[in-house]
Amino acid sequence: MSLEVIQPGLMSLLQDSGRFGQQRIGLTTGGPLDPEAFALCNRLLGNEAGATLVEVSFGGLVLKATxxxxxxxxxxxxxxxxNGEPRELWRVHPVRxxxxxxxxxxTAGCRAYLGVAGxxxxxxxxxxxxxxxxxxIGGLAxxxxxPGDSLPxxxxxxxxxxxxxxxxxxxYGDSVxxxxxxxxxxxxxxPLEQRRFFASEYTVSDRCDRMGYRLEGPAIACDIEGILSEGICFGAIQIPADGQPIVLLNDRQxxxxxxxxxxxxSLDVARLAQLTPGATVRFEAITTEAAHNALHLARHRLQHLPLTEYRP
Known part of the structure; x- marks a missing residue:
């Protein structure tokens, strides 16, 4: 019993909530680029919070149910x-x-999550x-x-x-x-470089993937060219030699x-991952305390959003 892949689309990946605790052996986190949409899909289906779904980037996926x-x-x-009939997103549908x-x-955003009950x-x-x-690693091989893969x-x-x-x-818009x-x-x-960074508008380049989003705009200078390699957190903003920021995502090194x-x-990185090349990005400094508050409020909202039952 499965969904059979007829057309895989541009980039469709099986994802659960992520691979944690393995960076010490060189394995990155993975997981959904948009955790909010991922979590809401599982909530609507009545699944466990980290149940495995398909992350569909850009579209083009065709499946057949068995x-x-x-x-x-x-x-x-x-x-x-x-079966050729339009169906609404953010809604559970029966499939035979x-x-x-x-x-x-x-047409707006670029990542969607397709899931089944269980x-x-x-x-x-x-x-x-x-x-x-x-x-x-992970998923299917x-x-x-x-084409021809089976999703059990x-x-x-x-x-x-x-x-x-x-x-x-x-x-989902075209700026964040x-x-x-x-x-x-x-x-x-x-200080001048910091002001330039926080006052400027950047454009999403076409060199973006699940590792990171490369941005284009005013170059930012640093008084060091490099550092000894060290662990990198999710959302880290690297400034390489060309001065163009790179925001690191789930599959970062x-x-x-x-x-x-x-x-x-992280809340804003999820919105970034829904942008396509040519979209715009700005930066705003916040404190660690403000970040914690924003995360707690967003988590509470996500857990308590009302879901409405309907009859087919």
Missing amino acids: VETRLCVCGAEMPLRI AGDEIALEFA GFAIAPRFGSASTVVREK GDKLQ CSANRDAPLRYLDEADRPH TLRVIPGYQVDHFP TIGGYPKIGAAL
């Missing part, structure tokens, strides 16, 4: 069709054996099913989905049919402001030697 189950898609505006599920190309049954590697293609799942006719009200859904916690290397950036001006708040 099982009766419930299905939900959350995230970017990626038109969903079941033989049904064809298609996700068209995104999640996909993928054996964990080093504590997680998350796919990291660079490391060839450590690679993106391919259980039959489920009993999961409640629910939806998230439109007013409570995230909306990243709140930044300055790091211990910030003093290596002269575990160590690096570029100076870092700070780390972006």
Whole structure:
């Protein structure tokens, strides 16, 4: 019993909540680039919080069901069709054996999460099913989905049919402001360079992937060219020799030697990962305390968003 991959789309990866505690052996975290959409998809389906879903980047995924189950898609505006009929995102839909599920190309945002009730049954590697293609680990043979792949799942006719009200859904635009916690290397950036960094607008380049988003704009100078390689946190903002910031994401390398001006708040990095090349990014400094407050408030909101049941 499974969903069979007819067309894999541009980049479709099996992801759970991520691979934690393994950086000491050189394995990065992986996991969903947009944890909010990922979590809401699992909540709507009644799954465990970290159940395995498919992260669909840009669209083009076509699946065929060989099982009766419930299905939900959350995230970017990626038109969903079941047997050619339009279906709403952020809503659980019944699916029967033989049904064809298609996700068209995104019109706003670029990452969506497709899940089934109970999640996909993928054996964990080093504590997680998350796919990291660079490391060839997780998912199905450590690679993106391919035509003919089978996504194993259980039959489920009993999961409640629910939806998230439109007013409570995230909306994806073409710009984002990243709140930044300055790091211990910030003093290596002269005051003028810091002001330039926080006052300037940057453009998302076409050199972006799950490792990091490269930005283009006013170059930022540092009084050191490099440092001894050290561990790198999620959201770290590296400034390489060309002065163009790189915001590091889930599949980042575990160590690096570029100076870092700070780390972006994870809530905002999720919005960054929904941007496509040409979108704009600005930076805003915040304190560690403000970051903690924002995270706690967002977590509380996510856990308490009301879900509404409906009849088919």
